[in-house]
Amino acid sequence: TRRIKVGGAQMGPITKADGKPAIVARLVALLRQAGERGCELVVFPELTLSTFFPRWYAPERDGMDHYFDRAMPGPETQLLFDEAKRLGIGFCLGYAELVEEEGRLRRFNTSILVDRAGALVGKYRKIHLPGHAEYEPQRSHQHLEKRYFEVGNTGFQVWEAFGGTVGMAICNDRRWVETYRVMGLQNVELIMIGYNTPVSDSLSGETETLRMFHNHLTMQAGAYQNSTWVVGVAKAGVEDGHRLMGGSVIVAPTGEIVAAAETEGDELIVADCDLDRCEYYKSHIFNFAAHRRPEFYGRITAQ
Numbered sequence: 001t002r003r004i005k006v007g008g009a010q011m012g013p014i015t016k017a018d019g020k021p022a023i024v025a026r027l028v029a030l031l032r033q034a035g036e037r038g039c040e041l042v043v044f045p046e047l048t049l050s051t052f053f054p055r056w057y058a059p060e061r062d063g064m065d066h067y068f069d070r071a072m073p074g075p076e077t078q079l080l081f082d083e084a085k086r087l088g089i090g091f092c093l094g095y096a097e098l099v100e101e102e103g104r105l106r107r108f109n110t111s112i113l114v115d116r117a118g119a120l121v122g123k124y125r126k127i128h129l130p131g132h133a134e135y136e137p138q139r140s141h142q143h144l145e146k147r148y149f150e151v152g153n154t155g156f157q158v159w160e161a162f163g164g165t166v167g168m169a170i171c172n173d174r175r176w177v178e179t180y181r182v183m184g185l186q187n188v189e190l191i192m193i194g195y196n197t198p199v200s201d202s203l204s205g206e207t208e209t210l211r212m213f214h215n216h217l218t219m220q221a222g223a224y225q226n227s228t229w230v231v232g233v234a235k236a237g238v239e240d241g242h243r244l245m246g247g248s249v250i251v252a253p254t255g256e257i258v259a260a261a262e263t264e265g266d267e268l269i270v271a272d273c274d275l276d277r278c279e280y281y282k283s284h285i286f287n288f289a290a291h292r293r294p295e296f297y298g299r300i301t302a303q
């Protein structure tokens, strides 16, 4: 069997006042915990090097650039990369990416995957950006990802790494069935998803319980319907008065939750993921070649 010991490194709150060195020190502490528990891969949350700054309005679109990283690793994150390499642990890290591309400055909500030897395996830039681009006074807090980030241009890719086929998505992506299916059609066996999700918002009136139900429902369904493991990892807790949900989980290809966080702080969850458990579902109930009928699905990709 192709077993891989996976850690979900849930992060507690990061406030506006927290500097990068203190944040990186917490990431390194979780990495060391993962090492002690034999993890080969650790998944960190979305935007795990800063507070969830899209909750704040800045008059200029570059007004949050101080939360972005140009180089990855950069001077303040090199420590994390070095420690991971020393421990022989691969990791997935979410951060705000500032990059010069096609002759202009571009901003993405990004996730990178680094293997156990410390080599960059792949990069994903968030495609489903929720919320709005302009200030909306009726909201108790803003959700301005469309203001600070461009729609990602990497597509949903998979990579051969950690003994299997792995992919990445970020936060709101997990609510869209297409996210999982596009990777499912590439035979993905483990999807890593970091998220920062407000416990409540001023518009929906949903209860905290209902929002946690949606959080797990989407990842459990995505896992089962595409015969893949899903690792969903939160940045959680109260950031400058705004509470983000925890609920980090590791979901098996059966859709069952096999590990779940209990707190809204820095917390490592671990599961021994047997990638061969994907096989039965991929070759029977979700055997795409045998059962899937794309000639009837055209409307799904229509604009």
Ligand code: ING
Residues within 6 Å of the ligand: 130, 170, 171, 172, 173, 175, 195, 196, 197, 198
């Ligand atoms: N956050 C939230 C998420 O998709 C959200 C936004 C919350 C959308 C609740 C809908 C309902 O989990 C991010 N960062 O995408």
